[in-house]
Amino acid sequence: MSAPLLSVRDLKVTFAGRGRTVTAVDGVSFDIRPGEIFGLVGESGCGKSVTCRSLIRLFGGAAPSRMEGSITFEGRDLVTLRNSDFVDIRGSRIAMIFQDPMTALNPTMRIGRQIQEGLIRHGRLAGRTPRQAAVDLLKSVGVTAPERRLDAYPHAFSGGMRQRVLIAIALACRPKLLIADEPTTALDVTVQDQILKLILKLRAETGMAVLFVTHDLGVVAQTCDRVAVMYAGRIAETADTAQLFAKPSHPYTRALLGALPALHGKQDRLEPIGGAPPDLSAPPPGCRFHPRCRFAVGQCAREEPPLLDVEPGHLSACLRMKEIA
Amino acid sequence: MKIVFFCLSRIIQLLPVLLGITVVAFLLLRVMPGDPATLMLGSRGTPEDIAKLNEQLGLNQPLWHQYLRFIGDLVQGSFGRSIAYKADIGPLILERLWPSLALVGLSTIMAVVMTVPLAMLTAVRRGGVIDQIVRVVFVMAMSMPAFWLGVLLVLLLAIYVPLFPVSGYGEGFWDRLHHLILPAFIIALGTAALTIRSLRSSIIAVLGADYVDTARAKGLVERDVLWRHVFRNSLTSTISVLAVHTSWVIGGTVVIETVFGIPGLGSLLVSSISARDYPMVQALTVTFATLVVIINLLTDLAYALVDPRVTLS
Numbered sequence: 001m002s003a004p005l006l007s008v009r010d011l012k013v014t015f016a017g018r019g020r021t022v023t024a025v026d027g028v029s030f031d032i033r034p035g036e037i038f039g040l041v042g043e044s045g046c047g048k049s050v051t052c053r054s055l056i057r058l059f060g061g062a063a064p065s066r067m068e069g070s071i072t073f074e075g076r077d078l079v080t081l082r083n084s085d086f087v088d089i090r091g092s093r094i095a096m097i098f099q100d101p102m103t104a105l106n107p108t109m110r111i112g113r114q115i116q117e118g119l120i121r122h123g124r125l126a127g128r129t130p131r132q133a134a135v136d137l138l139k140s141v142g143v144t145a146p147e148r149r150l151d152a153y154p155h156a157f158s159g160g161m162r163q164r165v166l167i168a169i170a171l172a173c174r175p176k177l178l179i180a181d182e183p184t185t186a187l188d189v190t191v192q193d194q195i196l197k198l199i200l201k202l203r204a205e206t207g208m209a210v211l212f213v214t215h216d217l218g219v220v221a222q223t224c225d226r227v228a229v230m231y232a233g234r235i236a237e238t239a240d241t242a243q244l245f246a247k248p249s250h251p252y253t254r255a256l257l258g259a260l261p262a263l264h265g266k267q268d269r270l271e272p273i274g275g276a277p278p279d280l281s282a283p284p285p286g287c288r289f290h291p292r293c294r295f296a297v298g299q300c301a302r303e304e305p306p307l308l309d310v311e312p313g314h315l316s317a318c319l320r321m322k323e324i325a
Numbered sequence: 326m327k328i329v330f331f332c333l334s335r336i337i338q339l340l341p342v343l344l345g346i347t348v349v350a351f352l353l354l355r356v357m358p359g360d361p362a363t364l365m366l367g368s369r370g371t372p373e374d375i376a377k378l379n380e381q382l383g384l385n386q387p388l389w390h391q392y393l394r395f396i397g398d399l400v401q402g403s404f405g406r407s408i409a410y411k412a413d414i415g416p417l418i419l420e421r422l423w424p425s426l427a428l429v430g431l432s433t434i435m436a437v438v439m440t441v442p443l444a445m446l447t448a449v450r451r452g453g454v455i456d457q458i459v460r461v462v463f464v465m466a467m468s469m470p471a472f473w474l475g476v477l478l479v480l481l482l483a484i485y486v487p488l489f490p491v492s493g494y495g496e497g498f499w500d501r502l503h504h505l506i507l508p509a510f511i512i513a514l515g516t517a518a519l520t521i522r523s524l525r526s527s528i529i530a531v532l533g534a535d536y537v538d539t540a541r542a543k544g545l546v547e548r549d550v551l552w553r554h555v556f557r558n559s560l561t562s563t564i565s566v567l568a569v570h571t572s573w574v575i576g577g578t579v580v581i582e583t584v585f586g587i588p589g590l591g592s593l594l595v596s597s598i599s600a601r602d603y604p605m606v607q608a609l610t611v612t613f614a615t616l617v618v619i620i621n622l623l624t625d626l627a628y629a630l631v632d633p634r635v636t637l638s
Contacts, residue, residue: 058541061533091544103535108557108632117553118543153633169543 004031005176005209006055007072011079013050016065020281024050026233027069029307032177037203037210039224039241041217041256043277047233048213052179054078055211056096057086073177092122095170096179100186101162105154111165112150118172137168140205141198160191167198174206181213196223217260221245226313229253232278232288235307239314249316251293251324287319295320331637332622339618343611347399350610351392354603360384361408361601382408384603395607405604409597414608418590422612424494424501425589428512428578431505433571435513436520440563443517444524445551451529463518475511475584482507492586508585512578516570523566527559534558560631568624572617 013025025047032038040048053059055071055078071078074093078086098104106114115137116130125133131150138146141164154162163183170178180199184192200223203210212224220227220241228238229252237250248254258271275292278284284291290300299319307315318324362378363370370378379385383394398405404414447456466474483491495504531537532555540554541547579591590609597605629635 056542058538060535060538087544087546089544090542096538096542098535098538100535104539106536106540106554106558107634109554114539117540117545121544121549155634166539169539172543 002033005034005073006032006211008051008055008069009072010069011051011054011071012066012068013047013054013064014066015062021065022281023283024064024233024280025054026280026283028230028233028235029069030228030235030238032209032211034176034209035203035207036225037200037212037223039220039227040211040213040230041215041220041227042230043215045277045280046230047280048215048230049181051230052096052181052211052213055177056090056094056179057083058090058096088122091118091170091175092124092173093175094177094179095173095175096181097163097166097170097183099182101159101166102186104166105157105162107154110151110153111157115150115165115169115172118169122173124173133172134168137172138165140171140202141165141168142194143168159187160194163187163191163195164198167195167202171202171206171208175208177209177211179211179213182215183212184219185214185216192219199223217256229256232283233280234288235317236289237314237316237318238307239310243311243314247310247314249310249314249321249324250289250318251295251320252289253316254324255292255294287317295324327637328626332626335622335625339622342618343614346614347396347607347611348392350607351395354601354606355388357601359601361603364601365408395604398604399608399611404608407597407602407605409600409602409605414605417605418593418608418612421588421590421593424505424587425575425578425582425591427501428505428509428581428587428589429571429574431502431509432512432516432574433567435509436516436567439513439517440520440524441556444521444528444563445556447521448525448528448532449551451525459521463514463521466514467518471511471515471580472584474514475508475581478507478511479584492584494587504585505587508581508587512574512581516567516574519570520563520567524559524563527562528555531555531559557631561628564624564627564631568620572620575616575620576613 008031009029011025011028012023014021014023028047028051030038040051042048050059050064054064054067055073057078067079069079073089078089081089105111112131112134115134119125119133120130128136134150135146138149143149143161143164149157154165157165167183178199183199184195187195196219199210199212202208212220214220224241226239227241227244229236229244229250231252236252237244237248239247244253245257248257252273255271255273259273260270273292278288278291284301286299286301286303287293287296287305290296293300295318297320303319305317305319307317308321310316310321360379361382362375362384366374366378376385383391386394395405402415404418406412407414407417410417443459447453447459450456479491483489489507490504493504495501537550537554540550545553576591576594578589579595581587582589582592590612594606594609594613596602597609625637629637
């Protein structure tokens with residue numbers, strides 16, 4: 001097994017606001033290896049977006065009040081790194097694409113200039129003119145007639161085309177890690193599929209690793225090598241994608257899979273998960289999932305379950321995982 | 326080419342608006358109590374004298390006849406003949422137009438120069454010391470009456486520390502500029518108080534936009550993010566505020582003109598109204614309306630310049 005590209009240990013991210021504090025990410029640890037696609041799955045508000053935004057320190061105006069733990073990337077700790085050094089990593093070593101391509105491009109700047117900016121910033125033109133470099137990039141993400149598109153503004157592009165442009169922007173400097181925060185959620189299904197295939201193709205070409213955030217287990221099955229399931233700011237279960245689908249060992253993972261329609265075989269009734277995710281400013285004691293868990297026993301409300309091996313490479317945080325799996 | 330065509334078509338569209346304004350200006354004056362002949366002759370005028378003068382001035386004609394004569398004068402460009410000045414109105418207005426335009430233009434430039442850096446600074450460091458100071462200073466500037474602020478600044482910067490002239494309009498370009506700085510600054514304070522608030526809040530809104538994160542994710546330093554991606558996208562609503570306020574300032578400079586003794590259109594309008602100088606007031610109203618229409622045209626052009634999604638058609 002190769003050394004991890006990125007190593008997150010006990011990451012804890014706290015936001016302060018209106019007299020209460022919310023710990024959106026509470027003790028999360030995971031590794032991403034070079035070239036792998038790592039999925040981060042969970043409901044809205046479980047902390048997956050905050051986790052990936054911590055890796056690039058971009059919080060969209062709402063900066064956390066505290067960050068603890070460590071994020072080791074290429075030998076440096078991204079939690080303690082100075083802002084002035086972080087700027088050099090963004091775009092060149094770690095890049096990010098966002099959920100909504102309709103709002104993620106500057107409406108008053110030509111597409112070509114938006115693509116060239118990062119290249120020029122990090123000095124990655126490699127002898128080409130900025131224009132030629134931008135054309136090459138647009139070609140690589142499958143935008144037709146790239147020369148003509150460079151001078152257009154974003155409003156002339158469809159959602160799928162804009163996401164391709166955003167991927168071109170992100171990959172301009174050949175980053176080692178691409179953070180994709182629900183990159184297909186805002187797209188319709190056929191375009192979704194094209195974008196996923198594009199990400200897989202580019203991963204194969206460039207050898208970059210991808211942190212793929214989604215709430216869609218179908219997308220995980222199609223793209224990810226490994227996956228971590230998050231619930232209420234913690235990792236509930238992490239495994240190779242095949243292992244996770246074959247042998248889900250956390251009740252929450254099982255509940256998520258139970259809420260997914262099957263295409264083949266006998267279709268049981270879809271099982272919704274009862275209740276709502278907890279308020280992260282006052283999470284329940286013990287296992288955070290126990291108020292909604294079908295398997296909960298008295299002990300679950302008192303003890304915090306640690307992440308333990310189910311089988312090699314497959315960890316789960318459930319006191320009763322041996323009985324359930 | 327497209328711009329020229331756009332401007333021409335807009336001007337043609339605006340002709341009916343201007344025509345409407347002439348009707349309102351004409352009728353409002355006729356509804357006002359008091360008439361020029363009585364005012365000119367004072368209490369000693371006999372009814373016969375007043376009737377004679379009215380005939381000389383053409384005021385005994387039916388209203389529609391007077392209106393057509395007014396329009397005729399406008400179209401010919403002479404703007405008619407002033408009752409109070411006993412001279413052609415066109416040259417009189419033109420002479421007063423330049424000081425007013427210079428005052429409004431200079432104050433607008435000053436307001437923009439104050440707004441852009443202060444709005445950016447207070448938006449980025451919102452809640453900080455500078456934000457609080459700017460807020461207090463401009464709320465004070467806006468709440469103080471212009472004549473009071475004018476007198477204070479004259480005392481401070483023209484009498485105690487004689488940097489600027491006390492009043493008057495001066496001779497030659499630089500001297501006039503020197504005379505206009507203080508009055509223009511007072512108008513600009515009022516404008517900037519509005520535009521800083523407006524631009525500050527749009528910058529704050531744009532700072533939360535997704536494309537700003539995209540720009541940061543490229544590794545751009547914050548300064549480039551702010552000026553390349555945030556600034557231009559924040560401008561639209563502030564352009565509207567600036568345009569509306571400048572239109573208002575054009576007609577509202579009379580107080581400042583009076584305090585500083587600047588021979589502008591505002592003071593001419595006030596004196597003409599009290600003299601019931603009908604032709605002059607009518608001509609001035611049309612002049613102000615035309616200026617406002619031109620500002621609106623410039624505003625539309627500015628929108629198109631700032632936002633590529635706005636098309637000139």
